[in-house]
Amino acid sequence: MHWKYGASCTADATLGRDLDHLSEKQSARLLDPLFTTDSMRAIFSDRRRLQGMLDFEAALTLALVRAGVAPDESFKPIVAQCVADRFVMDVLAHEAALAGNLAIPLVKALTAAVAKSDPKAARFVHWGATSQDAIDTGLVLQLREALDLLQSELAQFSGALARVAETHQSTLLAGRTWLQQASPVTLGLKVAGWLDAIHRQQARIAQARKEVSTLQFGGAVGTLAALGEKGPAVAATLASTLELELPSIPWHTHRDRFAEVATTLGLLVGTLGKIARDISLLGQTEIGEVLEPAEFGRGGSSTLPHKRNPVGSAVVLAAAIRVPALVSVMLSAMVQEHERGLGGWHAEWETLPEIFLLAAGALAHMTHVVDGLDVFEEHMTHNLAATHGLILSEAVAVALAKHIGRSPSHQLVEHATHRALESGRPLRDLLLEDQEVRAHLSSAEIDGLLDPKNYTGSAASMIQRVLAEEKKNR
Numbered sequence: 001m002h003w004k005y006g007a008s009c010t011a012d013a014t015l016g017r018d019l020d021h022l023s024e025k026q027s028a029r030l031l032d033p034l035f036t037t038d039s040m041r042a043i044f045s046d047r048r049r050l051q052g053m054l055d056f057e058a059a060l061t062l063a064l065v066r067a068g069v070a071p072d073e074s075f076k077p078i079v080a081q082c083v084a085d086r087f088v089m090d091v092l093a094h095e096a097a098l099a100g101n102l103a104i105p106l107v108k109a110l111t112a113a114v115a116k117s118d119p120k121a122a123r124f125v126h127w128g129a130t131s132q133d134a135i136d137t138g139l140v141l142q143l144r145e146a147l148d149l150l151q152s153e154l155a156q157f158s159g160a161l162a163r164v165a166e167t168h169q170s171t172l173l174a175g176r177t178w179l180q181q182a183s184p185v186t187l188g189l190k191v192a193g194w195l196d197a198i199h200r201q202q203a204r205i206a207q208a209r210k211e212v213s214t215l216q217f218g219g220a221v222g223t224l225a226a227l228g229e230k231g232p233a234v235a236a237t238l239a240s241t242l243e244l245e246l247p248s249i250p251w252h253t254h255r256d257r258f259a260e261v262a263t264t265l266g267l268l269v270g271t272l273g274k275i276a277r278d279i280s281l282l283g284q285t286e287i288g289e290v291l292e293p294a295e296f297g298r299g300g301s302s303t304l305p306h307k308r309n310p311v312g313s314a315v316v317l318a319a320a321i322r323v324p325a326l327v328s329v330m331l332s333a334m335v336q337e338h339e340r341g342l343g344g345w346h347a348e349w350e351t352l353p354e355i356f357l358l359a360a361g362a363l364a365h366m367t368h369v370v371d372g373l374d375v376f377e378e379h380m381t382h383n384l385a386a387t388h389g390l391i392l393s394e395a396v397a398v399a400l401a402k403h404i405g406r407s408p409s410h411q412l413v414e415h416a417t418h419r420a421l422e423s424g425r426p427l428r429d430l431l432l433e434d435q436e437v438r439a440h441l442s443s444a445e446i447d448g449l450l451d452p453k454n455y456t457g458s459a460a461s462m463i464q465r466v467l468a469e470e471k472k473n474r
């Protein structure tokens with residue numbers, strides 16, 4: 001009895017992955033490369049779903065033997081059959097449609113397969129468990145692997161963001177509020193804001209992984225009654241074998257762990273969507289401050305030869321539109337009946353994997369975009385000068401306020417900006433012509449106030465704090 005979680009299909013692992021990818025490519029998933037990744041699709045493939053449930057059944061057999069519920073001789077015959085490639089997917093799918101879930105035909109097929117070599121051992125297949133135990137725990141194993149993958153890929157993304165933030169700490173561009181130019185910022189500060197948000201997502205994903213890595217095992221109504229007094233011992237060994245936490249009580253109709261994962265990924269995709277929105281807006285023709293990487297065949301148009309479309313941002317924004325609705329399904333599915341839910345549980349089966357697929361695709365696209373981001377500093381400089389000094393009106397008002405008070409200063413500078421807009425003249429000229437302004441500010445001081453690099457506040461120290469956090473996380 002030396003079986004360990006994951007060992008049931010070790011010899012077939014490479015072949016299984018190859019077959020799985022081949023199967024997916026042969027199916028009608030033409031848009032998968034656009035919206036998700038091969039790695040995440042593999043985790044949530046039919047084969048891996050099946051293998052997760054079979055890993056539960058194999059670990060359950062080990063737990064039954066060690067607790068003295070099943071004889072030692074039942075172990076090898078059952079575990080030998082717990083390999084997904086031994087089952088016919090189409091048959092299971094057909095029977096699941098009639099049974100109401102996948103576990104029922106799978107357990108039936110597993111029992112029949114074991115019975116061919118050892119009828120006595122077949123009696124102990126799925127002993128003490130219920131369909132939901134196998135399905136939920138199998139999904140937990142998939143989620144844990146998927147969250148590990150996201151954590152690894154988020155680390156790559158945060159590294160890409162950190163490089164851009166560090167490189168462009170002092171690169172000036174217009175800050176924008178309500179889509180209008182406000183005051184100067186730096187590209188480093190903008191990207192550090194993105195990075196800081198990603199750090200929070202990393203912490204949330206780590207917490208969600210911890211919470212969801214929990215065994216589901218309760219039998220028909222959550223009492224493990226079929227195992228008598230051996231129930232706690234079987235559960236403990238099962239959890240240990242699968243390297244999962246043993247909960248105080250089964251959670252068949254308490255779906256907060258799965259909902260937490262869904263909402264966590266919803267927040268991640270929303271953050272990626274914010275970044276994509278910023279990049280796509282900065283890449284508009286009239287602004288042109290950054291562009292997605294230029295590659296052959298990327299971002300072209302079927303009719304306009306000159307186009308360089310932000311395809312990465314488009315995919316991320318599409319995910320940000322789709323995922324919230326899927327998260328709402330997971331939240332709605334929390335309201336389940338008594339000891340076993342009707343419909344709510346079923347609603348999770350395809351919804352949660354879909355959230356993962358979209359999140360993985362969005363993250364991959366955004367990492368590629370940021371890692372190869374084209375930055376046009378000359379366009380940033382040009383846009384900073386577009387208002388002829390109006391972008392620094394706050395700097396002038398703050399300086400004047402030290403002499404005449406905040407409200408009078410604001411009114412005075414606001415009047416000067418209105419005249420500048422009406423006349424099309426630079427703000428500097430109008431300030432120099434204003435006697436009250438000149439009574440308190442020299443022309444050299446006005447020039448200094450209207451220099452964007454002198455009005456970025458604490459941006460540099462903020463960037464450094466975020467970069468220090470990134471280094472600490474590595």
